[in-house]
Amino acid sequence: MTNTELLERIKSKFGDYIIEHDEFRGELSVTIKKEKLVELMNFLKNEPDMLFDYLVLVTAVDFPDREERFDLVYELRSLSYKMIMRVKTRTKEDEPVDSVSGIWHSANWDEREVYDMFGIKFNNHPDLRRILMPDDWEGHPLRKDYPLKGKPEDDLWLDRHLPEGLLKKPKHTRMP
Amino acid sequence: MNEAYVVNNEREVILNVGPQHPATHGVLRYVVKLDGERIVDSDPQVGFLHRGIEKLAEYMTYHQFNPYTDRLDYLASMNNNLAYVMAVEKLLGITDQIPERAQYIRVIMAELGRIASHLVWLATHALDIGAMTVFLYSFREREYIIDMFEMACGNRLTYNYIRIGGVARDLPDGFMDRLKEFTKLFYGKVKEYHQLLTKNRIWLKRTKDVGYISKEDAINYGIAGPCTRGSGVDWDLRRDMPYLVYPELNFEIPVYDEGDVYARYLVRMDEMVQSNRILEQCIEKIPDGPVMIDEPRYVWEPKERIMMNNYALMKHFVKVVKGFKAPPGEVYFGAENPKGELGFYIYSTGEGKPYRLKIRAPSFINISAMPKMVKGGLIADIISVIGSLDFVFGECDR
C-alpha cells in the first residue's frame, strides 16, 4: 500500500479529527486530536491489510511558545507488509493523554520515559513512575526551559542522599 | 505501585540483585520477588548510567554529535555511528550520492563490529554461567578485529570513523590482506566455540527451556534483533528494509523457533558465520574511488582548497561554528545493530542544531521484556536470561 492510499483510508474514517498530515523523505506522518488517538491505534493495528503490529518508539517534542506545548510522536511498523508510518498528537502541559500500552507492550517503558523527561501523564498506564532519573527528582529535564547544566536546586537532592562530607559537591555555574 | 514491591504473604521475599553485581553486565538494579526459589514478579530499574545525551544533542551541530554516538553501545561503536550518520543523510537527502567505495567500507566495518560484539556476548554469557575457557578464546579473536580497527582509524574502542557523507579516511595499505586472513581463520574458530558449548550437558541444562517468550509476545513487546529471531520472527532490517549495499550481497538470516535462551545462542553463533560470509564478498567486490562526497554545503572540503581560497575558508567557518542548514522536517532511521534495532529520530527546524534527537535503543526495550521472560523460573535463570538478551547500559540509559 502506498502512502497516498494509506492516507485516504485513514481520512475516510477519521477525517474530521486530523489536524495535519505531511510526507517527507518517503515517510507519512499524520497528526490527530488526542481524543481519537487510541481508536486510531486500534484501527491501524487490527485492520487486515494494514496490520501495524510493531511500535518502534514513543517520544515527545517540546515547543514552549505554542499553546499546546508538547507533540507526541508514535512510530509504527508493519512486519507483514513492510510499511512504516508516524502518528502524532498534541497536548497541553497539564493534560494527560491516553496510554497505548494496552495495545503494544513496548509502549510501557517508552511512556514512562516520556513522563520522566517531559512531565506528560498517561491515563490507564499500569505503572507510571520515573525511570531514568531518581524517583524523588523534581523537574523534567528534556523540557526546553530546563537548563543544560542543571538548576542550583539539584544540589539539594545530593544533600539529601549523600552523607555529609563524603563527596565533593559540584558547584553550579551559570547555565545557558 | 508495582506488584514486585508488595509482599502478599510470609513466603514471599524481595531480593535485590543490586547495581553492583558481576553478572549484570553493567549497572542494573533488578528487584525480584521470590517464593522459595521461584520468581513470582520482578522489576528492573535502570538509569544509573544516564548522561543526558539527548539533551546535549540540542546544543551541538550535527557533526559535533558524532563522537557521542560512539559511547552509546561501546562494544560496537561502528554500528552506532552508522545509524546516526544514515539518519542525518536521510534528512539531508544525500543517501544515494554516497560513493560506492565508502558504502562498502561501511559494510565491512559494520560486520566486523557485529562479530566483535557477538564475541563479547559469547565470552560474558558463558562466563556468567560458568565456562571460563570460552572467555579467553573469544577475546583472542576480538583482539584481531580491534587491531584492524586501530589500523583504520587509530582507536580501539570508540572510533568516530563513519562520518556524514562517507568515511573519515581511506583504508590503509595492508588492511585488506589482514581482513582476508581473518575471514579464512574465523570459520575454524567458530567451530571451536561450538565444540565447547553447543552439545555440552551443563550448557543445555542451563539454557534449554529457560527464558521463553512466544512469537506474538516478542513482536508485542517490541524486541528486535537476535532475540526475536530466536522466537521465530523472520525479520532483519538488512534484508527487509535494506540500506547501503546489502541488496547486492548474499547472506542468510538464521531463525530458530524455540524461543528460549538456547535458541538465541544458536542464532548469534550463526550470525557470526554469516557476517564472515559478507566480509568475504565485500573483499572481492569493493571498487576504487573517493570515500567522501563532494558537497560543499554539508561536508568539509579538502584542506588544500580551504587554505588557498577565501570563499572556501569562509564557508568552512560557517559550517563549523553554526552548523550546516538542514532542511526542516522529521526523519526516522533504524539500522540493524548486533543488539537489535538502533534508531534515530531527528526533528529539525532548519537550524544547524537538531531541535530534538531521540535515540531508540534496543537494550532499553529488551530489558522491559525481562519480567515476562523470567516469570516462574529459578533465580539462577536470571543470569542466563541477562546473558542472552545482551544489553549494554551505555545505550539503555543514554
Added chain:
Amino acid sequence: MADTVKVKINGKEYEAKKDETILQVARRNGIYIPAICYSDRFGAIGACRICAVEIVGMKKPMLSCAMKVKDGMEILTDSEKVIEFRKNIVYEWDKFHPLQCGVCDKSGECGLQDINYELNITENPLEKEADPLSVPNRTIHYEWKIIHHDANLCIQCRRCVTICDRVVNFGILALVKKEWGGREIDTKDGKPLDCEFCGQCVSICPTGAMSSKLFKYKARPWEMDKVRTTCQFCASGCQMDLNVKDNKVLRVTSEDDTPNMANLCNLGRFNYSVVESKNLINSPKVNGSSSNLDVAIKKAADILKSHGPDEIAAICGARETVEDQLALKLFFENAIKTSNIDSFASTHIGKLFSVLPKGVSPLNNVSDMEECDVIFAFGGDVANEMPRLDWQTTRNVKLLKKSKLVTAYWRDTKIDTLGSVALRYEPGQEVEFLNSLFGSLAGALNVSTDIKGSIEIPEDAVKVLSEAKKIAFLVGQEALERPNGSDVALALANLMLLFGDKVKLYASSKYNNSYGAIYSGVTNGFDLYGKSKEKVFSLYDLPKLVEDGKIRAIFLLNADLFTIFSDEDARKIFDKADVIYLDAYMSDSVKYAKVVIPVATFASTDGHYVNIEGRFNRVRKAIDRDVLMAKDVVIRIAGQYGYNLPIGYIKEALDKATFDLDQDMDSFRNVQSGGFDFTGSLKGVVVYSKFRSGIFSSFGEGASIAMEEPVLEINPEDAQTLGIEDGNYVNVEGLSALRVKAKIDDQMPKGVVSIPLWFAGYNAYNVSGSLTNLFSAKLMKGE
C-alpha cells in the same frame, strides 16, 4: 483598509500596506532575502545590491530594500537570474578580501561568511583579474582610539557612514578617494578619529573592518555566553547583552529586538571594565581596617541601635535595584521608625514629579516621541545627559522628518545641528525665561493670566509651539539642579499645564534608577508607588543637620557623597557622623566611612531598574563574585538589629509594576523669578559630560580613553582677553580652585565658562559648592 495591496512572492499571495518595501513584506512573512547594507535602524541605502529580486515584467533585477510594492506585482526571490546577479556581487567582494578568517575577530558572526555559505560559492572567475601587485595594500588605521579600522576587509557597504550620519548625527565617516585610485572609509578631514566613540559603527559593520580595540583577540564569538541585562549609566534603560567567558565580561553587544533598537552609547558599550575586581571594594572595613562580613554587619547594627530614630538618616544613590531600595525602606520605616530617607533623585526629577500638572503623561515610551510633531528641549544638553533621547530626536527630525525642534538652553548643542528654532537665555535665568515663554504662549492660546517675564520670545517659536498637536517636553537634569530648582520645576509645570494632555514628558536623569527611587518611596515627598507624601527630610539639609548634631548616623546605599557634595562638605559629614556605607566600587567615601560593606555590581546582581519609560527592566546576573547583593546585606543588618524583614512585601510591591503618581496641580501658580547673583565678569556653569556618569565610570576603559581629563570650555573672545590658548592649563576659582585644561569653543556664549562633573580627582563641586551648578568664576592662566 484602502491602502492594502496584494503582491505575489514565489507564487504565493500576500497582503501589504501601500508604502512598504518588498523587503519588509518578505521579512514579515518569513521569506528570506539576503541584505547586507539594509538595517531597520536607518532604512535602505542601496549600496550592496545583494537584495536584488526579479520582478516579472522588468528586465533587470530591482533592489527590494528600496522598491515599494505596487498592486499585482509578481516577485521571484530565488530565480536563476537573481542568483547569478548576487553571485557576481560576491565575486567582486571576494576578489580582494584577504584570507584572514582564522585571525579575524569577526569570524563566526561575519556577514560575508554567511552570504558566501548561503550562495554556496565554489569558484571565483574574477580571481584572475586581481593582481596583488596592482592594488597597494589599503590603510589600516592603528592610530585611532578605541576603534580599529582595516580597509582591506571593507566591502564598502556604507553602513558605518550611514549610521554615523543618520542615527548618531555626528557624521564623521565618509568614503574618501585615495591616491591608489579607489575609495576607502576614512574620516571626512583625514585627521585621526575624534568623535563620540559610541561604537555604533563597530556594532553594525558586517565584516571585521570596524572592530573594537578593547575586545581585540580576547575571545571567539561562539565561546561566549550572552546575558541580557540593563545598562547602568543613565535612565534610558537600554537593553544590552553582556558577553561572558570564564566569569569575565569581555564585551557588550545589543540586539535588534530591543526597545533601543540595538543602539548603545560610549558609556554603555565600552565601559564594562568597571566591574573588574581591581576597581571594586574587596573586603568589608570597620574603622578603616579590613575585617570580615559578620563583624561589619554587627558593627552596623550596633551603630543603628545606639542612636534614636530622629538621629538616623538613610540616603539611596539611585543606582541600586528596586528590590534593594524597598528593603531599605521597609527596614527604616518599620524597625528604626524614622522617616529621614532621601535619594539622589530628589535633586532633579523629585522636584518636578511633586508638581505634576493634571493631564500630562509623565512616563512615556521613548518611541512614542514619533507621534509628537513638536519637540521642546529645555534646560539641558540632551546628547550628554541621555543619548537615547538624542537618537530619538534625530530619528524624528532627520530620518522620518516628522517633527519640528525647539531648543531652549544657554548655548548651541549637538541637536541644534538638526535645524531648530533656538531660544536662548543666560545661565541662572531659567525661571524668568519660562515665565516669559508662558506669557507669550498664553497670549497666543488666549488664556488669561498675569504671569509674564521680561525676556523677548521670537514670534516663530510661539507660532510653532502654539500650533502643535502633540509636544514632547525633554527636560534636562541641569536646569532642575539649579539653586532655585524647585521654582524652575514649578514654572515648567505651569507651562505644561497650558498644553494639558498634548504633553509627553521626558525628564532626563543620569542616575539609572532614579525613577525606581520614586517608585519605592525612598525619595523625599514620595511614598510607595510614587504617591505624594509630606516632605520631611531633604538631602539638601544634610550638611547643616550633621553640623548641628541633629543627625548622628547615616546609612548610605550606593551613594558616594563625593558625587553631590564638595570635598569639604563631604569630609565634614564623615567626621561628625557615623556613616555606614554600602557600595560596590572603590571611591573616596570608602576611606572615611566608619563601616564599609561591599555589595554586588550590576553584573552580579539580580533585580529591576525602572527607566524613563516607567518600564521595569530586568537586571540579570552574569558573573559570579563572592559578594552579597545589597538587598541581602540590608536583610542581614536588619536581622542583626532584631527585625525580620518580610521579603514577601518586596515581591508584592514589584508585582504591581505601575506608578500611582498624584497629579494634583490644576491651576497656575505664581513663581518668583529669583536668579543667581553672579559677582565678577565670568559666569561659571557645572555641566554633565557625555563620558562620565558617576565617579566610578572613570574606571571604565572606553570613557577614560575617550576623555582622560576634564576640559573647561570658553568663548574665543574671552580666551583672547585673558591670554589663554587652546590646550593651556588654567586655574578656575569659585569657592575654591581647580586646575583644568582649557578648550576654546565658539558655541559658548560670551562671558560663560563650563566645567564638567564626575571626573575622578577633579571634583567640580569644590568650585561651585555642594548641590549647586552655578558659580562666579575667576580664571587665571596656570603653568
